[in-house]
Amino acid sequence: MEAAAAALSTDGGPAAGTAIMTTDSVPKSALFIGTDADGQEFSIGGIAKGAGMLAPGLATMLVVLTTDADVQPEMLDVVLRDATRVTFDRADSDGCMSTNDTVVLLASGASGAVPSAEAFGTGLTQVCAELARKLIADAEGASHDIAIRTCNAASEADAETVSRSVARSNLFKAAIFGKDPNWGRVLSAVGTTDAAFEPDKLNVAMNGIQICRNGSIGDDRSLVDLEPREVLVEIDLQAGDTEATIWTNDLTHDYVHENSAYSS
Numbered sequence: 001m002e003a004a005a006a007a008l009s010t011d012g013g014p015a016a017g018t019a020i021m022t023t024d025s026v027p028k029s030a031l032f033i034g035t036d037a038d039g040q041e042f043s044i045g046g047i048a049k050g051a052g053m054l055a056p057g058l059a060t061m062l063v064v065l066t067t068d069a070d071v072q073p074e075m076l077d078v079v080l081r082d083a084t085r086v087t088f089d090r091a092d093s094d095g096c097m098s099t100n101d102t103v104v105l106l107a108s109g110a111s112g113a114v115p116s117a118e119a120f121g122t123g124l125t126q127v128c129a130e131l132a133r134k135l136i137a138d139a140e141g142a143s144h145d146i147a148i149r150t151c152n153a154a155s156e157a158d159a160e161t162v163s164r165s166v167a168r169s170n171l172f173k174a175a176i177f178g179k180d181p182n183w184g185r186v187l188s189a190v191g192t193t194d195a196a197f198e199p200d201k202l203n204v205a206m207n208g209i210q211i212c213r214n215g216s217i218g219d220d221r222s223l224v225d226l227e228p229r230e231v232l233v234e235i236d237l238q239a240g241d242t243e244a245t246i247w248t249n250d251l252t253h254d255y256v257h258e259n260s261a262y263s264s
Contacts (some may be wrong), residue, residue, distance in 0.1 A: 017047035020062055023258070024051045025138055030130040032123040034115060042069035042113035044123045048131040052140040052259070053096045060098035063088065063131060070109035071120060079121035080105045087128035090160070090246050093139045094255070095168040103128075136247045141254030144176050144226070150235045151243040158195035159244035162235060165189045166246075173251035176231060181224035183212040186233065196239045203236035 017027035032044040050061035065080075084103055105124075115123075137145050148166050153159035166172055172185040183204045190202065204212035209224045211217075 013045065013047065016064075017049075020047065020049040020064075022049060022051070022060075023140060024049050028131055028134040028138070030127045030134070032127045034119060034123045036069075036113040036115040036119065038113075040111065040113035042067060042111045042115055042120075044069070044120075044127050046127050046131050048135060050135045051138045052093055052255075053098045054091050054093035054135055054139065055095050055097045061088065061101055061103075061135065063103040063128075065103070065105040065124070065127065067105070067107045067120075067124075068109070068111035068113070069107060069120060070112055070114045071107050075117050075120070076105050076107060079117055079124055082121055083125040083128045087125060087132040088135075090163075090244070091132040091136050092164060092167045092246050092248050093136060093142075094249075094251075133247060136249055139249040139255075140258050141252045141256070142249035143229070143252055143254075144231050144250040145229055146173075146176060146231045146233060146248050146250065147245055148233045148235070148248065149243060149245040150237060152240055153237045153242050153244070154196040154240035156242045156244055158193075158237070158239070159242055160246065161193045162190050162195050162237065163244055163246035165193050166233065166235070167248035170251055173248070176226065177250035177252050179226040181206045181209070181211055181221045181226060183218075183221075186235065187212065187215070190235060195237065197237040198239070201238040203234075203238070205232075205234040205236075207232055 017029045021027060028048045030046050035041050044067045046063060046065040048063040053060040088103060148163040150159040150162040166186055166189040169185060169189040172189055175182040175185050186204050200215040202215045203210060206224045209219050211219055211221050
């Protein structure tokens with residue numbers, strides 16, 4: 001403890017981000033600078049580690065967030081839960097869970113800035129979203145980062161359930177790895193949920209091409225370009241006006257190798 005304390009420094013953030021890495025290939029950090037109503041500046045920073053087993057509930061994910069804003073624990077509890085709900089809780093690499101899922105937020109008050117809950121929450125959510133995306137981008141063996149956006153759902157819960165069901169479909173993830181815009185894999189995953197929708201009104205688009213229209217064949221699948229790292233899958237339930245996005249990645253040979261070539 002004494003040796004660790006002696007090594008502390010005001011510019012030690014990058015070193016801390018590197019120190020917590022396990023199977024990560026790169027350290028992950030994010031920073032937000034904001035001001036309170038009086039123009040006083042405050043910052044929110046964070047470091048994260050995780051490259052697999054990223055699933056809500058218990059991920060093998062560690063996140064440390066810090067701020068110099070003068071904010072009270074009661075407010076921090078509320079805004080942190082709001083931020084994680086739409087960021088880390090919606091990063092789902094492989095549907096697997098571990099036992100050390102932690103997000104910690106520490107406030108020093110050193111800046112003297114007293115931001116509103118709304119202003120602070122906006123900045124915090126931005127930092128969490130950036131870190132969550134970096135976790136997905138560094139997922140073990142992944143060759144595609146996939147955003148699955150379900151829109152026009154009857155409820156946010158329905159939208160999240162549908163997106164997560166697709167994200168956890170190994171058939172879908174393997175298809176994306178093979179650069180196959182197989183909308184049948186998407187529909188079959190949607191069909192396993194209890195979300196409200198009519199099969200003959202379901203639309204699916206990949207990277208801007210609507211390949212499934214009203215539950216049937218849409219535009220030519222060959223128009224879909226799955227060469228880029230980022231893939232956007234849009235599922236239109238035509239059942240309401242809410243949406244939710246889950247970030248995931250494809251299932252690759254490298255993922256299987258990395259998780260079979262060692263014993264823990």
